[in-house]
Amino acid sequence: xxxxxxxxxxxxxxxxxxxxxxxxxxxxxxxxxxxxxxxxxxxxxxxxxxxxxxxxxxxxxxxxxxxxxxxxxxxxxxxxxxxxxxxxxxxxxxxxxxxxxxxxxxxxxxxxxxxxxxxxxxxxxxxxxxxxxxxxxxxxxxxxxxxxxxxxxxxxxxxxxxxxxxxxxxxxxxxxxxxxxxxxxxxxxxxxxxxxxxxxxxxxxxxxxxxxxxxxxxxxxxxxxxxxxxxxxxxxxxxxxxxxxxxxxxxxxxxxxxxxxxxxxxxxxxxxxxxxxxxxxxxxxxxxxxxxxxxxxxxxxxxxxxxxxxxxxxxxxxxxxxxxxxxxxxxxxxxxxxxxxxxxxxxxxxxxxxxxxxxxxxxxxxxxxxxxxxxxxxxxxxxxxxxxxxxxxxxxxxxxxxxxxxxxxxxxxxxxxxxxxxxxxxxxxxxxxxxxxxxxxxxxxxxxxxxxxxxxxxxxxxxxxxxxxxxxxxxxxxxxxxxxxxxxxxxxxxxxxxxxxxxxxxxxxxxxxxxxxxxxxxxxxxxxxxxxxxxxxxxxxxxxxxxxxxxxxxxxxxxxxxxxxxxxxxxxxxxxxxxxxxxxxxxxxxxxxxxxxxxxxxxxxxxxxxxxxxxxxxxxxxxxxxxxxxxxxxxxxxx
Amino acid sequence: xxxxxxxxxxxxxxxxxxxxxxxxxxxxxxxxxxxxxxxxxxxxxxxxxxxxxxxxxxxxxxxxxxxxxxxxxxxxxxxxxxxxxxxxxxxxxxxxxxxxxxxxxxxxxxxxxxxxxxxxxxxxxxxxxxxxxxxxxxxxxxxxxxxxxxxxxxxxxxxxxxxxxxxxxxxxxxxxxxxxxxxxxxxxxxxxxxxxxxxxxxxxxxxxxxxxxxxxxxxxxxxxxxxxxxxxxxxxxxxxxxxxxxxxxxxxxxxxxxxxxxxxxxxxxxxxxxxxxxxxxxxxxxxxxxxxxxxxxxxxxxxxxxxxxxxxx
Numbered sequence: 001x002x003x004x005x006x007x008x009x010x011x012x013x014x015x016x017x018x019x020x021x022x023x024x025x026x027x028x029x030x031x032x033x034x035x036x037x038x039x040x041x042x043x044x045x046x047x048x049x050x051x052x053x054x055x056x057x058x059x060x061x062x063x064x065x066x067x068x069x070x071x072x073x074x075x076x077x078x079x080x081x082x083x084x085x086x087x088x089x090x091x092x093x094x095x096x097x098x099x100x101x102x103x104x105x106x107x108x109x110x111x112x113x114x115x116x117x118x119x120x121x122x123x124x125x126x127x128x129x130x131x132x133x134x135x136x137x138x139x140x141x142x143x144x145x146x147x148x149x150x151x152x153x154x155x156x157x158x159x160x161x162x163x164x165x166x167x168x169x170x171x172x173x174x175x176x177x178x179x180x181x182x183x184x185x186x187x188x189x190x191x192x193x194x195x196x197x198x199x200x201x202x203x204x205x206x207x208x209x210x211x212x213x214x215x216x217x218x219x220x221x222x223x224x225x226x227x228x229x230x231x232x233x234x235x236x237x238x239x240x241x242x243x244x245x246x247x248x249x250x251x252x253x254x255x256x257x258x259x260x261x262x263x264x265x266x267x268x269x270x271x272x273x274x275x276x277x278x279x280x281x282x283x284x285x286x287x288x289x290x291x292x293x294x295x296x297x298x299x300x301x302x303x304x305x306x307x308x309x310x311x312x313x314x315x316x317x318x319x320x321x322x323x324x325x326x327x328x329x330x331x332x333x334x335x336x337x338x339x340x341x342x343x344x345x346x347x348x349x350x351x352x353x354x355x356x357x358x359x360x361x362x363x364x365x366x367x368x369x370x371x372x373x374x375x376x377x378x379x380x381x382x383x384x385x386x387x388x389x390x391x392x393x394x395x396x397x398x399x400x401x402x403x404x405x406x407x408x409x410x411x412x413x414x415x416x417x418x419x420x421x422x423x424x425x426x427x428x429x430x431x432x433x434x435x436x437x438x439x440x441x442x443x444x445x446x447x448x449x450x451x452x453x454x455x456x457x458x459x460x461x462x463x464x465x466x467x468x469x470x471x472x473x474x475x476x477x478x479x480x481x482x483x484x485x486x487x488x489x490x491x492x493x494x495x496x497x498x499x500x501x502x503x504x505x506x507x508x509x510x511x512x513x514x515x516x517x518x519x520x521x522x523x524x525x526x527x528x529x530x531x532x533x534x535x536x537x538x539x540x541x542x543x544x545x546x547x548x549x550x551x552x553x554x555x556x557x558x559x560x561x562x563x564x565x566x567x568x569x570x571x572x573x574x575x576x577x578x579x580x581x582x583x584x585x586x587x588x589x590x591x592x593x594x595x596x597x598x599x600x601x602x603x604x605x606x607x608x609x610x611x612x613x614x615x616x617x618x619x620x621x622x623x624x625x626x627x628x629x630x631x632x633x634x635x636x637x638x639x
Numbered sequence: 640x641x642x643x644x645x646x647x648x649x650x651x652x653x654x655x656x657x658x659x660x661x662x663x664x665x666x667x668x669x670x671x672x673x674x675x676x677x678x679x680x681x682x683x684x685x686x687x688x689x690x691x692x693x694x695x696x697x698x699x700x701x702x703x704x705x706x707x708x709x710x711x712x713x714x715x716x717x718x719x720x721x722x723x724x725x726x727x728x729x730x731x732x733x734x735x736x737x738x739x740x741x742x743x744x745x746x747x748x749x750x751x752x753x754x755x756x757x758x759x760x761x762x763x764x765x766x767x768x769x770x771x772x773x774x775x776x777x778x779x780x781x782x783x784x785x786x787x788x789x790x791x792x793x794x795x796x797x798x799x800x801x802x803x804x805x806x807x808x809x810x811x812x813x814x815x816x817x818x819x820x821x822x823x824x825x826x827x828x829x830x831x832x833x834x835x836x837x838x839x840x841x842x843x844x845x846x847x848x849x850x851x852x853x854x855x856x857x858x859x860x861x862x863x864x865x866x867x868x869x870x871x872x873x874x875x876x877x878x879x880x881x882x883x884x885x886x887x888x889x890x891x892x893x894x895x896x897x898x899x900x901x902x903x904x905x906x907x908x909x910x911x912x913x914x915x916x917x918x919x920x921x922x923x924x925x926x927x928x929x930x931x932x933x934x935x936x937x938x939x940x941x942x943x944x945x946x947x948x949x950x951x952x
Contacts, residue, residue: 016700020781022649022744023700036752043753046703049654095780096650099699216679217705217740220758230678233706 009145012038013137014103016094031144042105047211048218050101054078055186056129057211061107070206071107074128078102089139106132110206124194157195161246167199168262169239173285178227181243186212189227206282253365256332260299333362341382359401375406379422389429399435410440426489430457445480448497467505474509475517477501482521491531495542502549515550522567525575536574543578555583564602570610576603601626642737643945644762647772648787649743652820654698658687659894663935671713680707695929703755705740734946746787764798768814768945775827775862782868792881814886814948816941819859822893831858847897847906855889890941896934
């Protein structure tokens, strides 16, 4: 269907004359834009010293006199000696005999291009080029040209994965360079530029700079999307695409919304073109203009109510990563987490599924420590981990990517503590425990905690399997319990697990092994005290059970001395209490005579000799200590 | 690492000078080999040699500013002091050339407001060394050397002064290699001959004429006297005023060199031109072309001289 539209094009002819004054505007239209505007624009958007011509570049210009009016500019670069039909008007070689490059530059008012003829159809660069390339600009100044463009001249863009990648990468705001297209013509490259731009809102053409070729050593050029022979030395480097090799493109979830946009484009399989062509309001490649667009198509929805700059929440105690400053905004991952929290609050199941999909994509890429800290802040501030429980059977699907994003997996004890901090609850919900188990457990402390909590909710199956697997032993659990740095409620769990293990697996463990393990840890008296495991009553009961496992029979003199005087740490009152209870043989039986005296003397002896006194004090105390019977040598050989 | 920037009017031969550098290194045993430090520079290095030596084509005029980095690797004899005793030693040397090749148009006063001109000023200000190209042919025809030099010098001086006002003493800190280009042009050759400045090296197989560096300034002064505007002596004075005398050195150069008579395999005083220049204009079927093999003259020397200076950073 031919539906022509007429637009006014301002123009400039750029080249050389025989006067050694170099390249300059030879002639231009006498419209709103003047010679200086054209000179500035052509210099600013130069692709560099030419190699093979013709080439085409597109850029834009803002009206100096009318606010909000912008122009789409197209420059056609040719060697003068290759322009065949100029009636010999164009100088071919300069004073030094060098080939002259002629640039025919056209400025088309952007609003006109959204006119009737182009409703729901993007203006194609190819169609413009076809029209403009046929125009021979005059050597003298003159009026703007009147061009008639018809929609039937607009070819349908060929959408392939490389074009989709290029479109997505443009949203990273870094220049996108296409390499390896040396066998293609300028027209073919222009068709690619068309395809890419058809995958972005039409309004972005008002701020797009693109070129069918740029010179790599002209490193400061200003094109966003361009072809080149090799990658220029840019800092930061351009995003690189390889012609015909989309599999070589390095675009990952770390590219945040660009990656999501690529996923969206692929999912839509060509459908976006019509929709995007309808987004005709001029846009710029700026975060504040791109994010609302992405939000509109359902990729990113910022949550102003949870914006860092607005919440004023305190930091987590992870001080090394600064909070984004107001205006800096969140990254894509943070946006997704905030959006997901909002969707959970609104119980918007459909969007939550989409959020989970995005989170999984993000989690599949490398996440650095700074991001993890930021993500954990959001988890804490939004209560997302707790909220996710409301998803019921689907909660695990959300927990899985959250764990990979905000914590390291397999989950370590440190990671588990971070998770508890985010949750602000020492008892994670069952789906979260299951998700942690599925994500993998990197050490035995966190394994013991997770399995202990799960047995309280699901029964003993997992715990018993662990015991029976041979991956854990009584000695190892005793060693874990004595580890420093455990949170008290975790130490209590380890203690419970150890006692449970001894109860269930005691028959498979020799008392001598348990005794040796306990002896290495000062019979756990000091460990339970240092780790603040439960009240003293709990400690006494626990220590009594440990002693029973190590000394199935009543404690004899040798055992009492071993427990109270031959360890690394002084005996604690709960340990003495446990020894007394175990030495009495039967609960409630008062010790009398020698055993009780021995316990008392050994307690005094151990407390004084194992205390961390200075050497002089030890020397002064030594003659005053009670005389104890010597321990058999084998009992001392545990260290 | 000294950064080296080019400076010269349109058509003064900046790009051709750089394109001839690798050929020059292969013509004469300077003891250096050159390699590129990144992909764009490598592509340029490969294409430039091919264009000049293989295709015998002149590069088109530069648009904007080209940046590239080449490195020279070799050995040089240097005097070192060990325990107060001076010794000449053969030392490994690497000279990194961070080169900026701007469009000559940027030097023109008409382009004062050009965004790329501002970049050129910054590039020159940040450079350690400057290769300044004086084109005697352009000066004879156009006579704008002072115009193209003076404006840039003022802008450059202002930028350098403002960057470090406490230490600026009115002189620019750069080392400057002032190259009188197009020595192969008959008018330049004749002027040097009339001044009795031509020298011939005994061991030069082709017996090309040369002008000793110590005589280069004299030739330049003489060429300035035939400037069409009569202002080129002002250019020289202006350079003298803005740079330290001991940091300026003059060279008489030719990127394509002289034609070698195939029958004698030597320079032929009666047929010296290696560059065939048809009348510029509208209808020629070919552009300027190079007749025979390229024998660059004094192309490596200014670069080695600048490369051997210490970086200001």
